Amino acid sequence: MQKTGDIVLRPHQEEAVEAIVRGLDIPPGKRIPGAGLRATVVAACGTGKTFMAAAAALRLARGGRVLVLLPTLDLLTQTAREWRAVGHTGPAVAVCSLEDDVHLWQLDVRSTTSAPQLALWHGRSPVTVYATYASLPVLAEAHRGEDGLPMDVFDLVVVAAAHRTSGSAGKAWADVHHQEVIPAMRRLYMTATPRIWKERPPRSRTERGLYEAQVAVVDEETAGRTRRVRDALPCELACSMDDEKVFGPVVYELSLASAVSRGLLAKYQIVVAELTDPVVTPDRLVGEERYEERLRGERLAAMQAALLETMAAHGLKTTITFHHRTIEAEAFAEDLPRVAARLHSVDPVRHPERVWAGWRGGEHQGDRRRRVLEDFGRRAGRAVLANCKVLSEGVDIRAVDSVALIDPKGSSVDIVQAIGRALRQAPGQGKMATLIVPVFLEEGEKPEDILSSNSYGPLIRVLEGLRAHDERAVEMLAIPQENQKRLAEPSLPIGPAPAEGEEETRLLLRFAAPRDPALIAKWISYLVLNTERQDWRRGVEAAHRYRQREAQLDVPYEHVEDAYPLGRWLSDQRRAYRAKTMTGEHAAELELLGIVWDTADAAFAENLAAARAYYALHGTLSAPRHATALDIPIGQWLTNVRRPGGLGKDPGRARRRADQLAAIDPDWNPREHGWTVDWQRHHAHLKQLLAGGARLKDVVPGVTRHGEDVGRWLASQRRDWDRLIEEQRRRLGELGVNKAVRAHKAPAKAATKSGPRKDGTAFQKGLEALRQYVEREGGGVPGRTVVERLPDGTEHRTGIWIANQKARRDRLDAEQLRALAGLGVEWAV
Known part of the structure; x- marks a missing residue:
């Protein structure tokens, strides 16, 4: 795994960073489109999109101008903290209403809502700007420079919760897409729940009503990937996330289903809390309004008791409830302790006397929201946090084991964002999350009435929302379970029954009363899936x-x-x-x-598959040590197999494995040719650029491929042509590369009698560059042509520096020699 700042990226995050950098490469000739380069990442809630974006920004715009846009103030402060941890330690400013915020002050991030002030502070200098979407007008004004201080273009704009910017192209938050409003070299859109919109043509009233309903669609060209939701948009042009002109191509995708199968997110079960709808007689004196108020109150009380009963039945400790209205979230939390006390008096063993309850709403100040989150789940015992529209996206909270969708009226995006609260888990935790869905049945309804009942609408909405992002799991419900032993149980496993002796840990759909699996399968197929695909x-x-x-x-x-x-x-x-x-x-x-599970070559075969996947993307196996593919640290593995004995002790097996690697890339081990992995990787990238139609004269410093500055590397090859070995010169010559024509230089000044000047600062800078090379390549000494780009943005000719130190090693002191020897320089020992 690669360490970035204080954070160690997980393999899937490293893979995402590589994809982002690859997707936002500067093309030959620096022909950046007028609208800037754009790319989208789709990754499930809780898989670390913040770290992905922060690490990618370090590679794409280190020491540059970066804008990070976020939907809420809570997410802004959290993101600033996490970006600092990843390594963005330079100047920073928050464009939002959190002036004099103690948390931002501790991070050395000052705040403003003044466009002239923003332009005065950071009009042209390197900076990381954190801003809410609501502050887009301030940023736009700063770029216009009406006060004579226009802001410079951003090197990178990161758009978090990018689905919030889709929809109407005319809404305020859509300004982030417009280059004339927020000019940027690159835009990176991050989301867990992409939304696809389509302009609605004029239709009859009946057709319009049908068209307005959300429907799930599958992109046939990306079968098996995340299912997207297509919404109707009236009157105006839609800003849809399948429009690459706006959002760019999807460069990395990690679906909810894939994240669960990889163990990145918890497995989950759906618990249906079936309640009898209270019978409330309308008050003739007050009328319908009074009736609706009393009905909501009765339903709220029933849901409070049902939630506590469900927590007791399944051993749940922490639950977040999601409400559509703030007033109901507040009422739910404030009255919950009274309901808990009443249940305790009836059954003190099953129900504790006290239950912690709190609520959060969008109108709360930041300090209050933080205090509520700090208290939630801190003490032993059960805790319930009622929430209305402030915890759905991004904000990290203490781990919870369940969420309750008290009022699932939102879109599938809202539902999946809410469910994501419970799916977060520590690596390898093996947690089972619970999704609680209350359903009110009409008086006299029976379990077998499910096919014709309208009462299960909330459950249908939740399953449709899940299916948009975890299609396979929900479709498995449409397959009747034949295990008769389970017909009497009030639960239905999604997927085949476990083998004898196995513990049931798969996704379950649990009802309060037993259900016939065949009946449920028919119901799912008819009302949710309409498909037989498995x-x-x-x-x-x-x-x-x-x-x-x-x-x-x-x-x-x-x-x-x-x-x-x-x-x-x-x-x-x-x-x-x-x-x-x-x-x-x-x-x-x-x-x-004929699948192979566990033979001596099974692990090698899996790594070979990852190597093949890496080559398909990069055209070379000269991967840097931090590279990943298929969740495998392929860069480290390739480094290991290149070492003596890395292919195994058995000569026959080693030859066979070497042949398998050579079948993918004949130059998989460039050290056998006499040059470094770094040189081979850049050479491969140059070949790819030229094969793609680029002209050699357009590959100048600043032109990148897979995030590597190929133009700078090419210039160094021409400059140091005489230091290359014959085979390197031959390979470059095949691409049309020749030795650079050097300008005549004046004779160098003679050295003083005391010899070369000893510059401790230059030596330390050289050590820093050498250490960076060793950490990236897994060891070895850089060749003369290697140039390292340091964190401060400067370039260091590390290979030549090493050669110079060797030439003057008799003048290095003992401390300098020890430092070089510690980094693997053999002649310094």
Whole structure:
């Protein structure tokens, strides 16, 4: 794993950073589009999008001008803290109403809402600007420079919760997309829940009513990826997240289903709390308004008792309830202790006497919101936090084991954002999160009435919301369970029953009363899915076709079989097998097809698949040490196998493995040729640029490929042509690269009698560059052509510096020699 600042990035985060940097490369000739370079990352809630964006910003705009846009003040302060931890320690300012905020002051982030002040402070200098969407007018005014102090263009704009900027192209928050309002070289959009909009054409009233309903759609070109929700947008042009002109291409995607299967997020179960709708007689004196008020009050009391009963039944300690109205969130929290005391008096063993209850609303001041979060779950016992529209996106809170969707009236985006609160877990925790959905049944309704009942609307909305982001899990509900032992239980497993002796840990849909699985499957298919597709069966059928054709099941990760991502699916199955979450029935079926689980070469084969996937993206196996692919630290693995004995002690196996790597990339081990991995990687990137139509004269310093400054590297090769070995010069010559024509230099001044000047500062800078090289490459001494870019933005000719130190080693003191030896410089020992 790669350490960035005080944060160690996880493999999927490193992979996302690589994808971001690759997607926002500066093209040859610096022909940046007029609207700037743009890219989108779609990653499930709780997978670390803040760290992804911060680490990518360090590589794309270190020491530059960066704008981070956020939807809320809470998220702004949290993001500033996390970006500082990642390594953004330079000048920073918050454009928001949090003036004199103690938390920002502790981070050395000053605040303003004045456009002239912002331009005066940071009009042209390097800075990280944190701002809420509500402050976009201030930023726009600062860029216009009406007071004679126009702000310079941003090197990078990071748009958090980017789905909030979709929809009407005319709304205020959409200004972030417009280059003339917020000029930027690059834009990076981050979201867990992309929203797809479509302009609604004029229709009849009946057709318009049908069209306005949300419907789920599948992008056929990206089958198996995150399902998106398409909404109707009236009258005006839609700003939709499938429009690459606005949001750029999706450069990295990690769906909710994939995050759960990888163990990045918790597995979850849905608990349906079935309540009898209270019968309330309208008050003739007051009328309908009084009736509605009394009905809401009765329902609120029933939901309070049902929530506490559910927490007791499932051993839940902390729950966040989501409400559509602030007044109901407040009422729910304030009356909950009284309900808890009443339940305790009836059953003191099942229910504690006291339950902590608090609530948060958007109108609360930041200090109060923080105090409530600090108190929530801090003490032992049960705790309930009622929330209205302030915890759905991004804000980190103490880990919770459940959420209750008391009023799931929002869109699927809102539902999934809310559910994400419970899915966060520590690496390897193995947590089971619980989603509580209350359902009010009409008097006299029976379990078998589910097919015709309108009472299950809230559950349908939740399942539709989940299906938009975890399609496979919900579709598994449409497959009737044949295990008769479970028919009497008030729960239905999503997925086949576990093998004998296995513990049930998969997603469950639990009802208060027993349900016939066949009945539930029919209900899900009819009201939620309208499809017979099952991911497991599709995967097995694709594997069978591949096996029949190829006579083996060694499927490359990137292979797609008849529009189905078979290689990725098989990789997921191997991961499930190792984690012991696969049933014996599934394992046996795959073994009949010829899948290999546990042989001496199994681990190598998995790493080889990751190497193949990396090569497909980068065109080389000369990966830096921090590189990842398929959640595997492929850069470190390649570093290891290049070392003597890295391919194994058995000569035959080592040769076979070397051949397998060479079949992917003949230059997988450039040290055998006499040059570094760094040189080989840049050479490969240059070939890719030229193969893509770039002209050699356009590859100038500043032109990047996969985040590497290929133009700068090319200039150094021409400059240091005579120091290259013959094969390097031959390979560059094939690309049309020649030795640079040097200008005539005046004779150098003679050295003084006392010899070269000893510059301690220059020596320390050289050590810093050497240390950076060793950490990135996993050891070794840089060749003469290596140039390192230091954190302060300066370039250091590290290879030449090492050669100079060797030439004057008799004049280095003991401390300097020890420092060089500690970094692997053998002649300094």
